[in-house]
Amino acid sequence: MSTIRLENLVKKFGDFTALKTMDLEIADGEFMALLGPSGCGKSTTMNMIAGMEEPTSGRILFGDRNMSGVPMGRRGVGFVFQNYAIFTHMTVRQNLTYGPRMHGRPKAEIDRRVGAIAELLQLTSLLDRRADRLSVNILQRVAIGRSAIMEPVIFLLDEPLSNVDAAFRAVMRTELKHLQRQFRQTMVYVTHDQLEAMTMADRIAVMDHGMLQQVGTPLDVYNNPANVFVARFIGAPGMNLLPGWPADSDGGLVIDLGPLGATAPLPKRLAAAMRGHSREVLFGFRPEQATLAGEGRGIAAQVTAVERIGARTIVHLGEGDSAIKVVLDNDQQAAFGASAIVTPNMDAVRIFDRTTGQAIG
Numbered sequence: 001m002s003t004i005r006l007e008n009l010v011k012k013f014g015d016f017t018a019l020k021t022m023d024l025e026i027a028d029g030e031f032m033a034l035l036g037p038s039g040c041g042k043s044t045t046m047n048m049i050a051g052m053e054e055p056t057s058g059r060i061l062f063g064d065r066n067m068s069g070v071p072m073g074r075r076g077v078g079f080v081f082q083n084y085a086i087f088t089h090m091t092v093r094q095n096l097t098y099g100p101r102m103h104g105r106p107k108a109e110i111d112r113r114v115g116a117i118a119e120l121l122q123l124t125s126l127l128d129r130r131a132d133r134l135s136v137n138i139l140q141r142v143a144i145g146r147s148a149i150m151e152p153v154i155f156l157l158d159e160p161l162s163n164v165d166a167a168f169r170a171v172m173r174t175e176l177k178h179l180q181r182q183f184r185q186t187m188v189y190v191t192h193d194q195l196e197a198m199t200m201a202d203r204i205a206v207m208d209h210g211m212l213q214q215v216g217t218p219l220d221v222y223n224n225p226a227n228v229f230v231a232r233f234i235g236a237p238g239m240n241l242l243p244g245w246p247a248d249s250d251g252g253l254v255i256d257l258g259p260l261g262a263t264a265p266l267p268k269r270l271a272a273a274m275r276g277h278s279r280e281v282l283f284g285f286r287p288e289q290a291t292l293a294g295e296g297r298g299i300a301a302q303v304t305a306v307e308r309i310g311a312r313t314i315v316h317l318g319e320g321d322s323a324i325k326v327v328l329d330n331d332q333q334a335a336f337g338a339s340a341i342v343t344p345n346m347d348a349v350r351i352f353d354r355t356t357g358q359a360i361g
């Protein structure tokens, strides 16, 4: 069984607690991304799953097997790091076959595996090239192949694409997903790049400050962030969060966006969740889930910057606490300095408690 269960996992380095507590269950054959900013404890978690670090407390189970005290070599995991570990004086083929040869696998089986992995990772024409003649991009591919050829049931990858160039990274995202589907491994993938997590993972575990913030499918964490951290961290740009107060108006509940001079009537779902809440809130909407117009009802703000990024344009409006970003298709126009009205799609609005940062609805 290649399920992975982390139970009350804690890791301290001296006085410093790198992982405060972590409970996570990864299903057999699932692609789980550990996503969060630098220093949040992703690699620490991964190193404990791999067996490179022992937890301070808590348990790691593979299926029903407690991994406590089981050394890395006996865990049956494949591990690929940010910095590829390959033998530069060997050919690509020798690198790929090294593991299976050391394990005494029959030649016919090794040949079959090399053929399959090389094709999957587009290394077939490079098999007889020496590794020291190859680019960083190709070397990282070889490193992934070297681990994958052992057909581990659990495959751990720690920022494997952070040293390769952007175009190659996009290709590798597709290939890694393909690799995992083909071999049906349980894959744990550490990244600080939300695009990588969103495009590849079945589920994402979002981490910050040594704590799990939310676990969910990419769409779930995008649409229903559990708290303000996830709302800001997921999405490019992240969610707009405007301070406001719950208020009654004409019998319905509204959010009073004070300094912006706007009130937003809440749909039933949010009004029900907000009933009885009297503290300050954050009114959240995704930059992709709002329209921009010259006039009408909505949030009035001035355009402070216009960023054209290929097929989309990011329009920046307002400033400070009231700063808003709206993503437009390129056929829509916005001019620097213009006055505009932002109208969020109320069905996609999320409300957070400003004090605790937790989602209310």
Ligand code: ATP
Binding pocket: 013, 016, 018, 036, 037, 038, 039, 040, 041, 042, 043, 044, 045, 192
């Ligand atoms: P990054 O992407 O920068 O590696 P991360 O989320 O993977 O970030 P970790 O490497 O897990 O973060 O580190 C979490 C925290 O624990 C950091 O503050 C780091 O400095 C600290 N840390 C990690 N390893 C050790 C160690 N061996 N001794 C002391 N502190 C450590």
